[in-house]
Amino acid sequence: MDKKLRIGIIGGGGIARGAHIANYFKYPDKAEVVAVADVNEDVLQLNRQEFGIEHTFTHYRDMLAKMELDAVSVCTPNKFHAGAAIAALEAGCNVLCEKPPAMNAAEAREMANAARKSGKLLHYGFHFRFSAEAQMLRRYIDAGELGHVYSGKIKALRRSGIPGWGVFTNKELQGGGPLIDIGVHMLDLGLYFMGYPKPVHVIGKTYRELGNRPLTPTWGGQWDYENYSVEDLAMAMITFDNGASLHLEASFIVHMKENDRMNVQLYGTEGGCSFSPVGIYKDRHGTLIDIAPAYLPKVDAYHAEIGAFLNACRGEPTPLSTPEEGILVQQIVDAIYASADSGKPVTV
């Protein structure tokens, strides 16, 4: 077994503790979380108590200078992704940066350049790729079961799911609302299935009709509706250079029947598919037929993602995202917001 990778965490909040550190701990032969950096001393204390991580820093640059790290998870609010990821790459670390890649495509490009210059890995936390359902669909799609995918729908909808913690309702720190927060997960998944075609035109519309009102909170707790500065619903149509199109919907709160809906539906010349519930739909031998798995293993997608990142650090091929895919996702997000602001279609 190679030496254990020395892992540092930048931003020790909810996702760092719940999905990153907890899962690195499940690969004790491959990795050791040796340090955490967070601007909040209370958060550092929590990390020391919960995980026994001895080395904690209030400035990530100090951690990068002192700890001789092999890899870093970036788990800060979106505004700080680019700075932290670039500093970590320049310090010679492989980087797993939480989604979205950054605040905008310009930052994602700088991150990709830093990755290229350093020769290190830069992956984004699009963990849905690692679910058993996504991997099953990818195998069917790669085998040509859908033919040419010419259209589809991306949904990341919550009936009432505005996060009451963190800074998810603050445009200045996050860059936007449900589109950049949860929409990007399903957008990445759809593009991953489609082979990441290049976006060409985008028309987008955003709304802030409910998030800025004291409506009924659910699992996310009470959000700060008085300072709610992001959209609560984003709608878009995206066209691609291979002739395909995607329709996208993303909400933190919207009046609908289901509590939440995270789905990718694709329509191809030989079949269609749905991610959740997972299924493939075809017309074969004179019969309309649905294909559904009789059995799929239960996969914790975060655990699988951390495992894949560690394997990638050791040079193994994995389905992790690339810096270039991060730029494309971010270009689409930028174009949706720009179209919504201008009221006009945008050429990417």
Ligand SMILES: NC(=O)c1ccc[n+]([C@@H]2O[C@H](COP(=O)([O-])OP(=O)(O)OC[C@H]3O[C@@H](n4cnc5c(N)ncnc54)[C@H](O)[C@@H]3O)[C@@H](O)[C@H]2O)c1
């Ligand atoms: N993949 C997923 O499903 C998923 C889920 C939740 C959050 N996220 C992403 O993870 C990131 C963090 O979200 P969270 O829910 O953990 O938020 P959080 O508020 O719980 O944690 C963020 C932490 O970053 C710290 N921080 C802020 N600025 C910093 C800086 N300059 N340097 C170091 N630390 C800094 C904060 O003090 C806080 O402890 C966001 O980008 C979010 O989009 C991803």
